[in-house]
Amino acid sequence: MKREDRNKAIELVTEQTLEDQKAYCRRTSDLTIDNIIHDTIYLEKKRLKNKKRTKNVRIDIAFWTKTEKRFYSAGPLEKEEILKEIIQNYATEIAGGYSTRVYNFTTGIVPYLLKAILVNEPFWKLFSKKGKEKVNENISIIGPVDKILKLSKTGTLIVTPTHQSNFDSIVIGYATYLTGLPPLIYGAGLNLFTNPFLSYMMTNLGAYKVDREKKNELYKDVLKNYASVSLEYGYHNLFYPGGTRSRSGKIEEQLKLGLLGSGLSTYIKEAKQGKKKNFYVIPCTINYELCLEARGLIEEYLIEEGSRQVILPNDSSNKIRNILDFAKKTVNVDSRITVCFGEPLDIFGNEVNDEGQSIDKYSRPVDIYKYILVDGVPDFSFQRDRIYTSILGNKILKSFLKNNVIMDTHLVSYALFKIFQKKYPFSNIFKLVSTFGAECKKELLLETVSFLKEILFKKRDNGELKLGRVISTQPVDIIVSYAKHQLTSYHGESILHEQNDSFISNDLITLYYYQNKLTSYGLEKDINLWLQTKL
Amino acid sequence: MAANKVVTVIGGGSFGTTVAYLLAANHEKVKLWLRDEAVINSINTRNENTKYAPGITLPTAIVATSDLEEAVAGSSLLFISIPSRAFRGVAKEIGKHVTGDQILVTTTKGFEQETFKSMSEVLAEETPCLKIGALSGPNFAAEILRGKPVGSVVASRFNEVIEKVQDALGGKTIRIYGNEDIYGVELAGALKNIYAICSGIIQAGGYGENAKSLMIARALSEMSRFAFYFKANPSTFLGLAGVGDLIATCNSELSRNFRIGRKLSEGLTLEEAVKSIGQVAEGIYTLKIVKEKADRLGIHMPIVNATYKIVYEQKSVSSVFEELMLLPHRKDIEFKFTTPD
Numbered sequence: 001m002k003r004e005d006r007n008k009a010i011e012l013v014t015e016q017t018l019e020d021q022k023a024y025c026r027r028t029s030d031l032t033i034d035n036i037i038h039d040t041i042y043l044e045k046k047r048l049k050n051k052k053r054t055k056n057v058r059i060d061i062a063f064w065t066k067t068e069k070r071f072y073s074a075g076p077l078e079k080e081e082i083l084k085e086i087i088q089n090y091a092t093e094i095a096g097g098y099s100t101r102v103y104n105f106t107t108g109i110v111p112y113l114l115k116a117i118l119v120n121e122p123f124w125k126l127f128s129k130k131g132k133e134k135v136n137e138n139i140s141i142i143g144p145v146d147k148i149l150k151l152s153k154t155g156t157l158i159v160t161p162t163h164q165s166n167f168d169s170i171v172i173g174y175a176t177y178l179t180g181l182p183p184l185i186y187g188a189g190l191n192l193f194t195n196p197f198l199s200y201m202m203t204n205l206g207a208y209k210v211d212r213e214k215k216n217e218l219y220k221d222v223l224k225n226y227a228s229v230s231l232e233y234g235y236h237n238l239f240y241p242g243g244t245r246s247r248s249g250k251i252e253e254q255l256k257l258g259l260l261g262s263g264l265s266t267y268i269k270e271a272k273q274g275k276k277k278n279f280y281v282i283p284c285t286i287n288y289e290l291c292l293e294a295r296g297l298i299e300e301y302l303i304e305e306g307s308r309q310v311i312l313p314n315d316s317s318n319k320i321r322n323i324l325d326f327a328k329k330t331v332n333v334d335s336r337i338t339v340c341f342g343e344p345l346d347i348f349g350n351e352v353n354d355e356g357q358s359i360d361k362y363s364r365p366v367d368i369y370k371y372i373l374v375d376g377v378p379d380f381s382f383q384r385d386r387i388y389t390s391i392l393g394n395k396i397l398k399s400f401l402k403n404n405v406i407m408d409t410h411l412v413s414y415a416l417f418k419i420f421q422k423k424y425p426f427s428n429i430f431k432l433v434s435t436f437g438a439e440c441k442k443e444l445l446l447e448t449v450s451f452l453k454e455i456l457f458k459k460r461d462n463g464e465l466k467l468g469r470v471i472s473t474q475p476v477d478i479i480v481s482y483a484k485h486q487l488t489s490y491h492g493e494s495i496l497h498e499q500n501d502s503f504i505s506n507d508l509i510t511l512y513y514y515q516n517k518l519t520s521y522g523l524e525k526d527i528n529l530w531l532q533t534k535l
Numbered sequence: 536m537a538a539n540k541v542v543t544v545i546g547g548g549s550f551g552t553t554v555a556y557l558l559a560a561n562h563e564k565v566k567l568w569l570r571d572e573a574v575i576n577s578i579n580t581r582n583e584n585t586k587y588a589p590g591i592t593l594p595t596a597i598v599a600t601s602d603l604e605e606a607v608a609g610s611s612l613l614f615i616s617i618p619s620r621a622f623r624g625v626a627k628e629i630g631k632h633v634t635g636d637q638i639l640v641t642t643t644k645g646f647e648q649e650t651f652k653s654m655s656e657v658l659a660e661e662t663p664c665l666k667i668g669a670l671s672g673p674n675f676a677a678e679i680l681r682g683k684p685v686g687s688v689v690a691s692r693f694n695e696v697i698e699k700v701q702d703a704l705g706g707k708t709i710r711i712y713g714n715e716d717i718y719g720v721e722l723a724g725a726l727k728n729i730y731a732i733c734s735g736i737i738q739a740g741g742y743g744e745n746a747k748s749l750m751i752a753r754a755l756s757e758m759s760r761f762a763f764y765f766k767a768n769p770s771t772f773l774g775l776a777g778v779g780d781l782i783a784t785c786n787s788e789l790s791r792n793f794r795i796g797r798k799l800s801e802g803l804t805l806e807e808a809v810k811s812i813g814q815v816a817e818g819i820y821t822l823k824i825v826k827e828k829a830d831r832l833g834i835h836m837p838i839v840n841a842t843y844k845i846v847y848e849q850k851s852v853s854s855v856f857e858e859l860m861l862l863p864h865r866k867d868i869e870f871k872f873t874t875p876d
Binding site: 373 | 627630631634635636660662663665666692693694695
C-alpha cells in the first residue's frame with residue numbers, strides 16, 4: 001500500500017475492527033469486550049512463551065505484559081481504549097511498506113533475479129535479448145490475460161492462486177510484470193520476512209505481513225479488514241485461498257474463506273453507501289515442473305497424516321543458502337513454470353464477460369446487486385454472506401482443477417508410484433514411501449505412461465485439466481527420459497536411476513509429492529484395473 | 536400472513552397444486568404455472584384442478600397461468616414442482632426471468648438421470664439464483680388436500696430460505712422443520728422411492744409385515760451408506776426426509792411407487808404398471824441411476840439390486856427375494872452417532 005494511503009488505512013482498519021468487536025458482543029449475549037481482550041492476551045502470551053528471545057519477540061512480550069497489567073485495573077472506557085490499541089498494533093504490523101518508487105525499482109530488478117534463478121543461462125547473459133527469450137521459454141503464462149487486463153481498468157482484481165511454493169509470490173509478481181497487469185498487494189507469511197532476500201522483494205512488491213502463529217480471532221478480523229480496506233482503496237489484491245502451501249503437492253481441495261470474503265464485505269459496504277464497485281476474482285494456478293520445497297513439504301504432510309503434529313523448523317525456502325542452491329541446480333535443470341489464469345469470476349462465483357458484466361452459463365446478464373438485498377436494501381447478513389463466500393470458494397476450486405497443468409514430472413511420478421503401489425502392497429502409504437530400492441521395468445513404465453497419457457489427453461480435450469508442453473508434444477519415451485532428467489537433476493539420483501532394463505527409486509517420498517498433483521481426477525480405478533493385467 | 540403477499544408455484548401436478556393450496560392460507564395471491572390450458576381454465580373458473588386434484592375446492596387466492604414470465608415476476612419465493620425428467624428444461628426457462636434476490640425451492644424427489652445431479656444442483660446451474668432450498672418429507676398430496684396434519688422438512692444452506700419457507704407454508708395442519716443438509720434431504724427423498732416399489736412388491740406378494748419391516752430397516756442402512764459416500768450426513772436419514780418418508784411411502788396405497796411395485800408383483804409389465812398409475816413415479820428412474828452408480832462405485836446395495844432385477848430384468852420375485860435372504864450375515868447398525876462431551 002502506498003505510503004500516503006497506509007496511515008489512513010491503519011486508522012480505518014482499527015475503526016472497522018473495533019466496530020466489528022462491539023457488534024459481536026451485541027449479537028452474542030455471553031461475549032464481552034473483556035472476553036475478547038482477555039482471550040487475546042492469553043493466546044499471545046502462550047504464543048510467545050517458548051519463542052527465541054529476538055528483538056521483535058522482546059518488544060512483543062513487553063507490549064503484552066504492559067497491556068495485561070493495564071487491563072486488570074481498567075474501567076470499561078479504558079478497556080475499549082486497550083482493545084483499540086491492540087487492534088492498532090496489529091494493523092500497523094500487518095501494513096506493508098510499499099512505495100511506488102521502490103516498486104518500480106524492484107520490478108525492474110526482479111525479472112533479472114528471477115532469470116538468475118530460473119533460466120539456464122549465465123547471469124551476464126540474462127540482460128541480453130536472448131536471455132529474455134529464454135525466460136519466456138521457461139515461464140509460460142496462459143489464460144484470458146487480455147480480458148483480465150481490461151477488467152483491471154474497470155474494477156479491482158482479487159487474484160487467488162494455488163499455493164505450492166514460497167516462490168509463488170515472486171512468480172506471480174513476475175507474471176503480472178510480463179503481462180502488463182497492475183501490481184498486486186498480498187499477505188505473505190511472516191516467516192518470509194525473516195529472510196532478507198525474500199523480505200526485500202516481498203515488501204517492495206506490495207506484501208503485507210501475515211503471522212500464521214497468531215491464531216486469535218481478533219488478529220484474523222484485523223487481517224480481513226486490512227484486505228477489505230485495501231480493496232476499498234482500489235488496490236488489486238492477491239490472496240492464497242488455500243491459506244498455506246499445499247503440503248501434499250495436491251491441488252487445493254479446501255479453501256480458507258476468511259480473507260476470500262473480504263471482497264464481498266467491501267462490495268456490500270460500498271453498496272450501502274450508494275456506490276457500485278466492481279470486484280473480479282481471478283483464480284490462477286502456478287505449476288512447477290520442479291518444486292524447491294517438495295521434500296520438506298511432503299515430509300510435513302506425512303507427519304501430519306501420521307497424526308504426529310510436528311512443525312518442521314527448517315523450511316528449505318527460508319535459508320538463503322538453500323535458495324542459492326536451488327538456483328544453482330535449476331540453472332542446470334532448465335525447469336519450467338506455467339502460470340495459468342482461469343476465467344474471471346464475480347464475488348459470487350458467476351463468470352464475467354469482457355465488459356465486466358456478470359453472466360450465467362448462457363451468457364445472460366446477472367444483476368449481482370440483487371444478491372445483497374435485505375428487504376429491498378443492500379445489507380450484510382452474516383450467515384448468508386458466509387454461504388456466498390463458500391459458493392465462490394467452490395467455483396475457485398473447480399477453476400483450479402480445470403487449470404491445473406500436469407507436467408512430465410507429475411505424470412511419470414504418478415505412473416511410477418501406481419506401479420510401486422501395486423507391486424508392493426503395503427497396508428498403508430507410510431510404509432510404502434519408506435521403501436528403498438523400489439524397482440520397475442522400463443517397458444512397464446513406458447506402457448503405463450502411454451496408457452495414462454491417453455486418458456489425460458481425453459480429459460484435456462474435455463476441459464477437465466491442462467497439460468504441459470512436454471506431455472502435449474513429445475512421445476512417451478521422451479516424456480519419461482525428460483522427466484527423469486528433470487527429477488534427478490534437482491532431487492538427485494536417489495529419486496530415480498536406471499539399472500539394466502529397470503528404473504530404481506530410493507526416494508518414494510518425493511515421488512509421492514509429485515504424483516499427488518494428479519490425484520484429483522479419478523484415475524485410480526482405471527489405472528489399477530489396467531495394472532492388474534500387467535503385474 | 537407472510538410479509539410477501541405473492542408467491543409462485545411452478546408445476547400444476549398433484550404436489551404443485553398441494554403446495555399452492557398450503558401457500559394460499561398465508562398469502563394473498565399464489566401464482567400457479569402450468570402448461571395445460573384446460574386445467575388452467577378449470578382452476579381459474581371453477582377453483583378445481585380437474586386433472587390432478589379432482590373434487591378438491593382450491594382457494595381463490597390461487598391463480599393459474601401458462602405465462603412463465605408473469606408467474607415469476609414479483610414473487611420472492613418460488614416452489615418448483617416439475618418431474619425430474621423435465622426439470623432442467625423448465626429451470627432453464629425460469630432462469631431467463633428470475634433475479635438473484637428470489638428464493639427457489641424444489642419439491643421434486645428425484646435425480647437427473649444423465650448427470651446424477653439433484654434438482655437443487657440443476658436450479659443452481661440453470662438460474663442466477665443462489666438462495667435455493669428443497670422441500671421433502673412424508674407428504675401425500677391427497678391427505679394434505681383433505682386437511683390432515685403433516686410434517687415437512689425444508690433444507691437449505693441459507694437460514695433465510697428455511698425461515699421464509701417455514702413462514703410461508705407453516706400452519707395449523709403443517710409443521711415445517713429445517714435442515715442444512717440439502718443434498719442429504721434430496722437424496723433421501725429420491726432414494727426412498729426405490730424402496731417404496733420394493734415394499735409394494737412385498738405387500739402384493741403376501742410376504743408379510745415382518746418382511747416389510749426387515750426391508751424398511753435395511754433400506755435405511757442402504758440409504759445411509761449411499762449418502763455417506765456422497766458426503767451427505769447419514770443422520771439426515773433419521774429425520775422426516777429419511778425414515779419419516781420411508782415409513783409413509785412403504786406402507787401406503789397413496790404412494791405411486793408403492794402401487795407400481797404392487798402391480799409388478801401382480802404380474803403387470805413395467806410399461807403396463809406405469810400406464811395403469813397414469814402419473815409419474817420417480818422411483819423407476821431413480822432405481823436405474825442409483826443401481827448404475829452403486830455398481831460403478833462399489834456401494835453395497837442389495838435391495839436396490841433386487842428391485843432392479845424385478846423391475847428391469849423381469850426376474851421372478853420369489854427367486855430374487857430368496858437370493859436376498861441368503862446373502863452373508865451383516866451387522867445390524869453400521870453408523871455410530873457419538874454424543875458431544
